[in-house]
Amino acid sequence: MTRFVERHPAWALIVIIAIAVMLWLIFAVWPPGLEEAIGRKRVFLNALFNGITLGGLYFLVASGFTLIFGLMRNVNLAHGSLYLFGGYVGYAISASTGSWILSFIVAFILTALVGVLLQVLVFRRMEGQDLRQTMVTIGLSIVFADLMLWACGGDFYQIQTPSWLIGPIELPLLTAIKSSGEPVYLRYPLVRLVILLASVIIGVAMWLALNRTRIGMIIRAGVDDRDILAATGVRIQIVFVLVFALGAGLAGIAGVVGGTFQSLSPGEDIRFLLASLVVVIVGGMGSIPGAALGALIIGLAEQLGSVYIPTYAIVVTFLIMVLVLAVRPQGLLARR
């Protein structure tokens, strides 16, 4: 961090100013002139929180994607299919048992199982041929998409939010002060905050697992230099299978999350595949913190964009990607 400040003082200044402005926008009561210029503070805060929670969801999808890519150089273009599959499984479980928590567990296990099968039956046969693996994942995404369309049809599904999470809660953030002088606080859906919290916990847990456990160290060493893995005599196949299972399982969990606060339908697989791609390109391929940063940036850009420049929201996302590629092609937090 200090090295970054030393090396790019101008950039550091811009970042600090941006953060300061952001904090002011969040905590201060907006003066009337600002409200006239860019609308009500409640709208802004809502977009901001939606952006952050969407970022949490994107992180869940993209972290699995980036982990698999980082270790195996396998661009899993069927990752979106795993997301959608997890979502459908979660819907089926929660609809039949009524348990939201159980739907997460089952979705994780089943998608992880699909991941294991893919790794054992398909990708192990073509190790090191990343182009061919990518082709296979493309073929698989088509097959999966059609199978799921066959099984679930083209309808929209939404997973029932459990009753104890329904409804908004009041956050200690001022949105406005009424003419009577009474402060108005931001009300925000509880379920989204819980999901955000959960993704932060998962992210931290993954980071800890990668940095503090032996298997995590092995995986990280493998991300940096795959030859090391073979040299250390680790049962590399088991590591691969584990990582694939974890990455796929995360996509499955994300599917349940997405199915709860958005909806599930054919085409969502592509949407979340694209989100993973952009998040990972922006954040840095193979890096978990990079995925977190990228997810936050893209989530915020998408939500703030759709509020303030609705016709060009996707362009903002895209321009961020272009900018990152132009300035730092390996991604913001990638090592190389």
Place this chain on the structure above:
Amino acid sequence: MDSVAQRLSVVGAGAALELRGVTRLFGALAALTDVTITVRPGERRAVLGSNGAGKTTLFNCITGDFPPSSGTIRFFGEDVTHFPPYERIRRGLRRTYQISALFPGLTVQDNVYLACRGVSRGRFSFLRPGQNDALMHATDSLVQAVHLSAVKDQRVAELAHGQQRQLEIALALAGAPRFVLFDEPAAGLSPTERAELVEILTSLPAHIGYIIIEHDMDVALRVVESVTMMHNGRIFKEGLPEEIQSDPEVQELYLGGGHE
């Protein structure tokens, strides 16, 4: 530095290649540390040293494959430190690779033709070369010079190892080279092929200087007039071939201790 080394190191504008304080880091590992070398135009020099001494990294810094972390590189007086590889090549620098870096999907002729085209105009030409294309003639004579005429229409992937090494040299001699870096050209060659290699190297025009990395002393010391010893990424000793051969420290470090 002894007097011979001083005589060899002609400092200033007359140098073909001049490295000043070149350091290359890979992460925390220093592959090259503060390397300063001056080579006259037309000078032929061997770089010796055990594996991991930094010889190939030295080449990569000179050609720009990996730019140096610090230090400057001048080529015929021009500061090329921050030039991309292709700009250095267009100024007359050439190199070969330790592990043949050829185009296996293309024929021998196409490989050499690309090398000729790379240092001339029309790299982006959409017109196929005609029968009287000057570069086609240049290609043919180069192919002949490295004794590959018989296989010129074969794909490189089908060539024998020795032939690939010869093609490797041909690629480095295309156009008008002024200075060539040979990275273990004799690796894996038979005795006959080594003799041919020595012949090719010694019959190069006098104005073409080169640096050669070579483990085979028979080859290396027959084709050079000066020697640089490297050890652990540093210049260890410079001198005439005889001096280096008889230097006790060098023998201790390198010639005596078995090498690959």
Place this chain on the structure above:
Amino acid sequence: MSVTHDARVHARPATAQRPAVRGWPDINNPAAWIVAAILLIMPLIANGFFLIEIFATTLILGTIALSLMFLAGYGGMVSLMQLTIAGFCAYMVAVFGASGNANISLGWPWWLAVPMALTLATIFGTLGGALAVRTEGIYTIMITLAIGAAFYYFTNQNWAIFNGHTGINNVSTPHFWGVNWRSDIPFYYIVLAVAALCYFAVDYIARAPFGLALQGVRDNPRRMAALGFNVNAHRVAAYAVASFIAGLAGVLQVWNYRQISPGTVSVGACIDVLIIAIVGGIARPVGPYIGALVFVLLRTFALDFLVKIGLDGNRFRLLIGLGFLAIVFWSSDGVIGLWQRWRQSQRPRTDRPSGGPGHG
């Protein structure tokens, strides 16, 4: 690095079986002459439906896939945005030319609108390429797919130029010299001429310095730089060429359907182009056209076929996906590769050297 390696393995047979003589390809191949003759007299054989829905569509899709083949087979760059470039060009033809959406279309005559659209599409593709070559290998797929998907979502959102998800309808087609060039037979010949032009151009460039250098970049970019080539400039230039080809196909596509909408540039359609090129064989220019024919035939007749063998007719995508997987599993050179292997197994003692030393 490794994608170029993969692509090299893919592409190897192409140059292997190419005669060393720098002449026109297949000039001694009777099969090629027969195919050319059949294509020329096709309007005598096929009726309007087959002529346009099967053959013209095949040639248009094949040309888009050809632009991918040029990048992937010769340059080792697998771009998933070729359809996006074609679609962009199609949109531009609709925007600059005349259409049913008078508030969007500028109403230029086709001979102005088409060059304009081609220029813009080439610029668009070149910029995308310049972005993609910032990184190497497998990243290209991710970046170009992101570009394609971003364009798809953008066309959906934007009403000022792209008219949102309805797209632009009733795009006018050229009428001159008293001929309606969109009527079946003239249109077929236009498509055939453009496809032939692109095919021969790609084949010619492959043996010209630019194409050879591109193959060098595919095989060993580092060595190319050490031979004096600006590798990234070559890659970007290849994107420019491929974009122009894709743009030409895009013009034909919008004339064919007389409308363009986001559905045409969807992510699935982008991936279809890759499937076409891979299924046909990515090593030589004829591959994409074979792949396109297979694809179009499947798309048109799979429903009837599936129903006939007692399956759900809607499982066309499943069929495509499984077929694609099979090709990826068993042949690195698409159906051409399969065909050649079969032919070689029929003639065990051919004069053709088989493969040479195995690739590393």
